[in-house]
Amino acid sequence: MKVKVKTNFFGQPEIEIEMPTLRKVLLELSKKTKFSIFAPKNEEVHSDFKVYLNGVEYEALPHGIDTELKDGDKVEITMVILAGG
Amino acid sequence: MLSRKEFDRYNRQIIFPDFDERGQKKLKNSHVLIAGVGGLGSLSSTYLTRAGIGHITIVDNDYVELSDLNRQILYQDENIGERKVDSAHKRLLGMNPHVEITPIFEKIQKENVLNIVKGAQVVVDGLDNFETRFILNSICVKKNIPFIYGGIDGLNGAITTIIPGKTPCLACLFRNTPIEKKDFLPVFGFVPGFIASLQSMETIKLLANIGIPLAGKLLLFDGKTGEFLLSNVNRDKDCTVCGEE
Numbered sequence: 001m002k003v004k005v006k007t008n009f010f011g012q013p014e015i016e017i018e019m020p021t022l023r024k025v026l027l028e029l030s031k032k033t034k035f036s037i038f039a040p041k042n043e044e045v046h047s048d049f050k051v052y053l054n055g056v057e058y059e060a061l062p063h064g065i066d067t068e069l070k071d072g073d074k075v076e077i078t079m080v081i082l083a084g085g
Numbered sequence: 086m087l088s089r090k091e092f093d094r095y096n097r098q099i100i101f102p103d104f105d106e107r108g109q110k111k112l113k114n115s116h117v118l119i120a121g122v123g124g125l126g127s128l129s130s131t132y133l134t135r136a137g138i139g140h141i142t143i144v145d146n147d148y149v150e151l152s153d154l155n156r157q158i159l160y161q162d163e164n165i166g167e168r169k170v171d172s173a174h175k176r177l178l179g180m181n182p183h184v185e186i187t188p189i190f191e192k193i194q195k196e197n198v199l200n201i202v203k204g205a206q207v208v209v210d211g212l213d214n215f216e217t218r219f220i221l222n223s224i225c226v227k228k229n230i231p232f233i234y235g236g237i238d239g240l241n242g243a244i245t246t247i248i249p250g251k252t253p254c255l256a257c258l259f260r261n262t263p264i265e266k267k268d269f270l271p272v273f274g275f276v277p278g279f280i281a282s283l284q285s286m287e288t289i290k291l292l293a294n295i296g297i298p299l300a301g302k303l304l305l306f307d308g309k310t311g312e313f314l315l316s317n318v319n320r321d322k323d324c325t326v327c328g329e330e
Contacts, residue, residue: 008258009303010316035305035314048241048305050262079305081259082236082243084270085125085213085277 003069005029009079020069022051022058029077037077052076087113091183095137101295108293109137113183115292116140118205120193120221122173123147124156124277125235125284126211131159132285133209134177138292140185141177144201145169145211146192156274193217198224207288208232211281213270215259219326222247222255226327233287235280239271240308242280245299245318246287249327252301253318256326276308 003015003025015028026045030037039046045065051058053067054074061067069075087109092099095109117138119126122145130143149157149164149172157169164172170188177186191197193212198220202208208225210233212218218234225232225247232247234255247254283304290296305314322328 008262009305009314009318011319033314033316035312036307036310039309046307048238048307078262079243079258079303080262081215081218081255082238082241083213083215083218084237084272085121085123085211085235 001069001071003073003075006074006076007078009033021065022053022067022069022075023065025069025075026051026065026077048079048082050078050080052078086110088183091137094181094183098136103295104293108295111293112137112289113139115206116142116204117288117292118142118144118202118208119211120201120208120217121145121211121213122157122159122169123153123211123213124237124272124274125281126209127157127159127173128278128281129209129211129235129285129288130173130177131180132282133288134181134184134186136285136289137181138184138288140187140204142187142189142201142205143170143173143177144189144191144193145173146190156272156277158274158278193220195220199228202228202230205230207291209284209288210234210236218255219260223326225249226254231291233284235277235284237270237272237276237280240273240276242276242306242308243303244280244283244287245301245303246291248298248300253320254324254327257321257324257328258303258318260325279306 003020006012017024026037099109115138119130122143147169149160149167159173159176170190174186174188226249229249235244290298303318
């Protein structure tokens with residue numbers, strides 16, 4: 001299945017995955033960007049990114065980052081602004 | 086014209102092939118605004134002063150505190166309690182007497198931002214909050230002034246060079262992202278130091294027209310893993326700040 005992902009840091013890549021979940025999409029995106037979207041120690045989503053499925057933050061979903069995706073789902077991964085200086 | 090002393094002072098820059106004397110003269114005739122002289126602005130003002138930018142305006146409405154000294158390298162213990170722009174002004178002039186430094190002790194707001202950016206050819210982000218960044222982003226888009234965004238949080242840093250009308254502005258990239266407000270961010274001095282060094286390089290590249298700036302590219306750095314993400318970013322046609330009307 002092809003999953004179209006909207007990001008504010010890497011355009012809108014299309015990712016092809018069998019039986020996709022949010023986790024698989026993020027892992028594929030990490031491979032494409034060569035940047036870890038998961039924190040290496042605890043495998044949680046890096047704090048600089050927010051992940052939404054159909055407008056709902058992944059943490060609010062019953063299966064969280066392991067939520068299975070279906071055709072037409074809208075996945076959005078956003079880098080948050082680093083505001084310190 | 087460069088004086089004999091200026092030739093000697095900037096010799097290691099002038100021998101840079103694509104830069105040479107013409108680049109140095111361009112810097113001398115330039116005016117840069119550094120918005121905020123904290124962790125980022127301490128470093129960028131230092132490098133840009135030493136590099137010979139002719140006129141630098143620094144703006145900040147804060148006072149030096151003890152907890153600033155781990156990263157804000159313009160200041161020392163004896164400056165605690167002083168206005169940052171006053172301490173910075175004195176320190177920067179001591180680094181290079183050929184540079185004119187204009188200190189402005191004001192908080193950047195919608196009402197005064199037009200006056201603050203007046204005459205600047207490049208605006209360098211040294212801010213510590215997103216509200217002021219968006220005010221500055223808007224005026225830079227409106228006045229067609231390049232704006233070099235830099236931001237840090239913990240061991241992470243980000244930078245992009247915004248060229249109004251050509252690259253995405255800060256609002257294209259971040260206006261829909263949630264902002265987590267924190268009273269104090271964790272920070273080691275080398276993280277803003279690293280990002281501010283890149284901002285200084287971007288400024289000089291733009292002013293002297295050398296190299297390829299990070300225009301339309303977002304560089305994200307994760308100090309925990311040493312990973313960099315450099316990606317092309319696009320304008321948002323529906324952007325409320327720079328979108329097509």
